[in-house]
Amino acid sequence: MSLYAVAGEAILFGPEGPLPASQVSSGQRIQGVVAGRVRPVAVAAIGGLRRDRTYRLLTGLGDLVVPDMVPIVTDVGPQRGLAIRDRLQAGGHVQVEVVRPPTRAAPCPKRCTLPTVLGQCLASLEPGVIQLPLPLIEQDPTLGDKIRSLTSQARVATREARGERWHAFSFNADDLGQGRYYCNCHARTQLEAMRAFTAWELPGGAITSRTLLKEGTVRRRLVSLLAAQDLPYAVKWTPSYFPVEARVSVGGVAWPAFVPVTAVLEEEGDVLDIETEIPTSLVSDLAVSGFLV
Amino acid sequence: MWTMHSEPSGRMLSSQMKRIKEAVVGSRQVHELLRARGSSAMGVEEAVSAGVIAREKLEGIWLYGSTPTALEDAHCIVEVEANHICSAWLLSPLPPLASAIAKDISTVSVSRDAVQPIVRSLLRSRHFGALGMLTQSYQPYLAVYRLEDAGEISRQLDYVQSCLSLTGVVSSRGLPNPLEERQFQAWRGNLLNHAEYTRLGYVSGQNLVGWGIS
Numbered sequence: 001m002s003l004y005a006v007a008g009e010a011i012l013f014g015p016e017g018p019l020p021a022s023q024v025s026s027g028q029r030i031q032g033v034v035a036g037r038v039r040p041v042a043v044a045a046i047g048g049l050r051r052d053r054t055y056r057l058l059t060g061l062g063d064l065v066v067p068d069m070v071p072i073v074t075d076v077g078p079q080r081g082l083a084i085r086d087r088l089q090a091g092g093h094v095q096v097e098v099v100r101p102p103t104r105a106a107p108c109p110k111r112c113t114l115p116t117v118l119g120q121c122l123a124s125l126e127p128g129v130i131q132l133p134l135p136l137i138e139q140d141p142t143l144g145d146k147i148r149s150l151t152s153q154a155r156v157a158t159r160e161a162r163g164e165r166w167h168a169f170s171f172n173a174d175d176l177g178q179g180r181y182y183c184n185c186h187a188r189t190q191l192e193a194m195r196a197f198t199a200w201e202l203p204g205g206a207i208t209s210r211t212l213l214k215e216g217t218v219r220r221r222l223v224s225l226l227a228a229q230d231l232p233y234a235v236k237w238t239p240s241y242f243p244v245e246a247r248v249s250v251g252g253v254a255w256p257a258f259v260p261v262t263a264v265l266e267e268e269g270d271v272l273d274i275e276t277e278i279p280t281s282l283v284s285d286l287a288v289s290g291f292l293v
Numbered sequence: 294m295w296t297m298h299s300e301p302s303g304r305m306l307s308s309q310m311k312r313i314k315e316a317v318v319g320s321r322q323v324h325e326l327l328r329a330r331g332s333s334a335m336g337v338e339e340a341v342s343a344g345v346i347a348r349e350k351l352e353g354i355w356l357y358g359s360t361p362t363a364l365e366d367a368h369c370i371v372e373v374e375a376n377h378i379c380s381a382w383l384l385s386p387l388p389p390l391a392s393a394i395a396k397d398i399s400t401v402s403v404s405r406d407a408v409q410p411i412v413r414s415l416l417r418s419r420h421f422g423a424l425g426m427l428t429q430s431y432q433p434y435l436a437v438y439r440l441e442d443a444g445e446i447s448r449q450l451d452y453v454q455s456c457l458s459l460t461g462v463v464s465s466r467g468l469p470n471p472l473e474e475r476q477f478q479a480w481r482g483n484l485l486n487h488a489e490y491t492r493l494g495y496v497s498g499q500n501l502v503g504w505g506i507s
Binding site: 088089091127129131133135159161163164165166168170200201212213238239241242244245263 | 351352413414416417418419423424425429431433434435490491492493494495496497502504505
């Protein structure tokens, strides 16, 4: 048995697709690295959530959140979040090694309905508004219809409004939960929804999504869906010296072996202990982390 | 939207450099720096190698100083001046902030091109805080504030949220006065621009109009 500290919001990959660590249960299998090879590893036990210091690395594949003492595999060896932050602030560079996500996820045993999963997609947006630049709507008139159709399928009433340079769909998210439940039911429709809800630009005709720095829940949902469907993507944090938002673009033919870290933020977040049946490093947020606690 | 402090002309910069012996500039003014140092015939690389001017790379941009000390001093001087300006403005949009800092510094001549990477470096090392805003073409830029003003910024944003949920509209003039008096009031418009950035509503004139979210 081996024990690891993991951030509650970190995405682990199992046979049923991506899951936040806080949703993993005993008996499930998650991706780990054993003797240099990526393979499923059984979870023996899960500890309760506690608050602790965490580091949020803003990488080319999204958020990578690790507890304080947990190292991550980088191009300069295993590094803790604090060390990576210090290196970046001194003008240095760090890249994180990427583990390609597994594909062919098994169906979710709960067999969630389409309204349920689309409701979770909407619930991940905070505040409850989809705010689109007016030129985007004018460039792609079908985008508005797509959003109307998806919110209708979610059985969520929306109010549409135009204001100066925006077109917005607002809704009451009170009954939708917090959008933190993940499953791969209706995965393609979920992805279509998340891309439509976060659409920002249409460079060359392909939607680029935009999320604010604080919108980790939205962003994780979007990139998890992309990863689960084996769709390479890239996250650009701007501005690089003080990121306030992330642009997610889909494309490319291959997953990168390494992605750069743009910035590291020290936070207080939920952490839990995961006990695995065999010693392993965990694949968390597409990176290798968590040697033995 | 904001008042742009103009960058000194090349001739003015050159004469400033002659009067003030220490200067820090970006690539665009390095030849003027060499002229001020009496080395206009020298190439940049030659001048750096010979110690006529000093050079450092900061935030991917080359800075040139009349001396290594000038380069070192510029970091401190810019930080002090940024603090002073942010104290007066509360929230300072980054492009005009760099211009204002360059204009106000008198001890060492630091060009706007040199101020910009120094301010970015200060932001990267979290010596200041910043809020996101959007240009007319929907690109992000920052409004900078002092760390000791984080509480005031938070207080103002809380007011915006509660005002929106009560009335659906926030006027820039209706924002409460800061607990510490500020010399300028442009922060009010900038705060509403940030609220628009975070999707709380849209800016129309001097108001932020909410999207009607309960």
